[in-house]
Amino acid sequence: MSHSDIRELRGPLLVVGGAHGVGWDEFATIDLPGGAHRHGLVLEIDQDLATLQVLEGTDGMSLGGIGIRFDGRPLHVRVGEQWLGRVCNGRGEPLDGGPPIMGAAALPISGWPLNPVFREPPANPVLTGISVIDALMTLVQGQKLPIFSVPGMPHLTLATQIAAQAVSGGESFRVVFAAMGLTHADIAYVRDRLEQRSAGGELALLLNAADDPVIERILTPRIALTVAEHLAYTEGHDVLVVMSDMTSYAEAVREVSAARQEIPARRGYPGYLYSDLATLYERCGRVRGRKGSVTIVPVLTMPAGDITHPVPDLTGYITEGQIVLAPDVAARGIYPPVDVLSSLSRLMRSGAGKGRTREDHLEVAAQVMSALARARQAAELAELVGEAALSDTDRSYLSYRTSVEAGLFAQDPDEARSLDDTLGRAWAALAVLPDQELAMLPAAFLKRYLPQRSDRT
CATH class of the missing domain: 3.40.50.12240 (Rossmann fold)
Known part of the structure; x- marks a missing residue:
């Protein structure tokens, strides 16, 4: 059955009368003069008035000569x-x-x-x-x-x-x-x-x-x-x-x-x-x-x-x-x-973690985040008093931030890294910090994954 009682065209919307038995979200085919077709979805029902969204827009349409066929079901x-x-x-x-x-x-x-x-x-x-x-x-x-x-x-x-x-x-x-x-x-x-x-x-x-x-x-x-x-x-x-x-x-x-x-x-x-x-x-x-x-x-x-x-x-x-x-x-x-x-x-x-990614993943992630928060504090302090006035530990955190951003965070838009490569980069960044600052990492992980520096041997 085709409905032709078109009441209004408003932006992407079309209002048709006499739409008895039509449901919300129902899909419809809109037949235009000359044989062209557009499509619509029912947005609102008010008694016998149905408001449709016209998918292709209403540009070039006029109130006369339009027929609407409702599918009886939502868009599939x-x-x-x-x-x-x-x-x-x-x-x-x-x-x-x-x-x-x-x-x-x-x-x-x-x-x-x-x-x-x-x-x-x-x-x-x-x-x-x-x-x-x-x-x-x-x-x-x-x-x-x-x-x-x-x-x-x-x-x-x-x-x-x-x-x-x-x-x-x-x-x-x-x-x-x-x-x-x-x-x-x-x-x-x-x-x-x-x-x-x-x-x-x-x-x-x-x-x-x-x-x-x-x-x-x-x-x-x-x-x-x-x-x-x-x-x-x-x-x-x-x-x-x-x-x-x-x-x-x-x-x-x-x-x-x-x-x-x-x-x-x-x-x-x-x-x-x-x-x-x-x-x-x-x-x-x-x-x-x-x-x-x-x-x-x-x-x-x-x-x-x-x-x-x-x-x-x-x-x-x-x-x-x-x-x-x-x-x-x-x-x-x-x-x-x-x-x-x-x-x-x-x-x-x-x-993440053992059995899903790698056993050290969660601990390394927590240590990287904790150290980055401390590095941000050290950077803010350096802006106030100057880097020369910072302690050796604070300066190591500034070095850590540079290392983790360049080595872990930054990569090319077409570069795909394996998880082992990613976690290895995280460990390499953490190696900049003194051992006592790596308190969130178990000793077994430090021994197995932490790159050795000359002052650690």
Whole structure:
């Protein structure tokens, strides 16, 4: 049945009358004069009025001559192994010149609620090949660990590096990369950087450009997570989902909310932004009786570097830690410019240590962080009284900070380091400090791993 009682076109929204029996979130096909088609999702039902988001936008449309056919179900996407190696737009349509993806099953992009009783705790590491992350804020299978950045920082470079080199100890590892609101130059960079993994059949890529319809930006992460859930819980893969930039996603939610004339909350965002983000972030994890896992790394930019902005603030409530990028670290020529003392992985102990990474991992990470905090205090003191007035111990901490930043934290954007190499670099940095300052490390580890200096022999 086709509905033609079009009442209003407002931004990306269309209001149609006579929509009896239509449900919220229902998918619809919009028939235009001349045979063209567009697509929409039902946002709101008010008696017989249905408000639809038009995926392709309403530009060029007029009230007359339009017919709307409702599908009777939410938007579904075909899922399966066919996604691997493919490049699609934010709606799942191919950009690589290949045929449409015809998977064995079609699933709703909103996913299915998961009974918490069937969730397994996150376990086992996902190693990114990036020393500062693997050593000090280890990512764990089934975790959601966001990257907080500011405009102008290399967060997209870091996100693509993680997607390109991450590995897991499971039988098979796959990556789904969802880009939202990127410039065409950034999209070209992402495609080029991830080409090798995509060609190997290990990656699915969804790309939403800044000039694509706003509603597509809202669909992109949902489609990516639906594909990932099937790869994980049906096909048995460990799947990493990288989503950049979630601030662009939240701004799209705000724009659609404004078009619906909803009452705004903090900074113009809708009051349901928290629950909206939770419907995405909480789709990760491990499920009892299933082999696979879904791990999420969302990337978001903090406007003006404000970590209390609604998007990072609400994200922090939902996720399990954060990786914070800092301009002052970047100014010292360090890539990735991670503010180590502001970053953490709350589930690191579930995926690191004996039997998971290496027996000395957790102790070394704790000592590196403790020494770095002391080094920051020594640097602040040196600014007040001068380095010459510091004690020998304080000067050793200044040397330690230089050593750990140059040897452990800094690496090339295309450099993948093994965990043994990473932990060896951490030990080499700690070797700068006097033995009495390494109080968090057991004697057996000091004997086995600490590089020897002439004054220690």
